[in-house]
Amino acid sequence: MNSRATQINAEILSNKRVGSYNHMVFAVDGLAAHGKPGNFVAISVGGPTSSMILRRAFAIYRATMRSDGIGLLELVVAPMGSGSKWLASQQPGDLVDLIAPLGTAFRIPKDPVNALLIGGGYGSAPLFALAETLKQRGCRVDMVLGASTAGKIYAPLEGKRSVNSLTITTDDGSAGTTGRVSDVLPELIKEHEVDVIYSCGPMAMLEAITKISQSFGVVHQCSVEESMACGIGVCMTCVLPVEGDDGLIRMTRTCIDGPVMDGNKVLWTHSREIPDGVWGK
Numbered sequence: 001m002n003s004r005a006t007q008i009n010a011e012i013l014s015n016k017r018v019g020s021y022n023h024m025v026f027a028v029d030g031l032a033a034h035g036k037p038g039n040f041v042a043i044s045v046g047g048p049t050s051s052m053i054l055r056r057a058f059a060i061y062r063a064t065m066r067s068d069g070i071g072l073l074e075l076v077v078a079p080m081g082s083g084s085k086w087l088a089s090q091q092p093g094d095l096v097d098l099i100a101p102l103g104t105a106f107r108i109p110k111d112p113v114n115a116l117l118i119g120g121g122y123g124s125a126p127l128f129a130l131a132e133t134l135k136q137r138g139c140r141v142d143m144v145l146g147a148s149t150a151g152k153i154y155a156p157l158e159g160k161r162s163v164n165s166l167t168i169t170t171d172d173g174s175a176g177t178t179g180r181v182s183d184v185l186p187e188l189i190k191e192h193e194v195d196v197i198y199s200c201g202p203m204a205m206l207e208a209i210t211k212i213s214q215s216f217g218v219v220h221q222c223s224v225e226e227s228m229a230c231g232i233g234v235c236m237t238c239v240l241p242v243e244g245d246d247g248l249i250r251m252t253r254t255c256i257d258g259p260v261m262d263g264n265k266v267l268w269t270h271s272r273e274i275p276d277g278v279w280g281k
């Protein structure tokens with residue numbers, strides 16, 4: 001488990017609707033100093049008497065320390081089920097029980113590289129802070145965001161400024177290129193001579209990106225979104241078959257050994273079953 005993880009009652013400072021999402025800002029004291037792009041938070045939803053006992057996972061959009069010592073944590077929440085709708089309905093001044101930062105972060109190259117960042121829906125959330133970090137390292141950063149429709153693309157103005165180019169795809173053609181991110185990927189990899197892909201979004205999208213990145217021999221770091229019940233490594237809900245450096249395939253907890261993983265090491269086609277050859281089967 002992330003050794004920096006802390007449980008706190010965080011005050012909501014703002015909650016604004018942006019397209020299909022809620023952009024939420026929390027006061028989190030010094031905890032913000034440790035939140036890196038790729039880490040996530042686990043939030044208790046529904047209040048103290050709720051029957052929703054499982055925490056919900058949200059990627060950190062941005063974690064910053066203000067000069068006055070106040071730490072800020074920003075999330076992008078898609079109100080879909082009962083827990084995320086409850087969270088999105090909370091108001092400034094309300095307190096929320098959260099544990100952060102959790103999980104692994106995107107690895108940052110020591111030397112400048114050409115990076116392509118790919119987000120599906122709210123999967124763009126951790127990519128803007130990542131883009132800023134990569135830019136500070138001298139990297140070229142191009143970005144592709146895809147969603148079913150224009151309203152589900154999350155791309156704030158300040159985020160757009162941190163990338164060299166932004167390509168949008170939508171399934172229904174309401175913005176950008178009609179189709180999926182995987183449709184435009186081969187051309188972008190060639191055009192920008194991409195060395196490394198960073199991605200976050202639905203599992204099917206990550207699997208499709210892995211196939212393409214493998215065919216080009218490009219490194220693919222992806223943030224997987226497997227269902228999580230505890231978020232802290234106890235329940236084994238979030239496991240995926242992943243090949244280790246020793247060649248053994250293990251059912252691996254994505255909440256502590258992920259969510260950021262090497263896409264080439266995940267056995268995507270077996271993600272809902274324990275495949276033959278897994279250690280211990």
Ligand SMILES: Cc1cc2nc3c(=O)[nH]c(=O)nc-3n(C[C@H](O)[C@H](O)[C@H](O)COP(=O)(O)OP(=O)(O)OC[C@H]3O[C@@H](n4cnc5c(N)ncnc54)[C@H](O)[C@@H]3O)c2cc1C
Pocket residue numbers: 040054055056057058059060076077078079080081082083084085122125224225226227228229237259
């Ligand atoms: C690492 C990570 C990052 C994420 N980042 C974001 C983000 O930035 N923004 C965003 O909007 N969403 C994000 N999500 C998705 C978000 O966690 C879910 O949308 C949210 O949990 C839905 O909760 P709900 O109550 O609204 O939905 P519901 O469908 O009502 O409930 C879903 C909950 O049911 C439980 N559950 C589901 N399947 C199982 C299972 N197989 N076994 C046990 N329990 C199960 C889990 O607790 C799950 O959270 C992320 C998920 C992960 C894993």
Ligand code: FES
Pocket residue numbers: 227228229230231232233234235236237238239253254255256
């Ligand atoms: S969510 Fe419980 S072990 Fe990963």
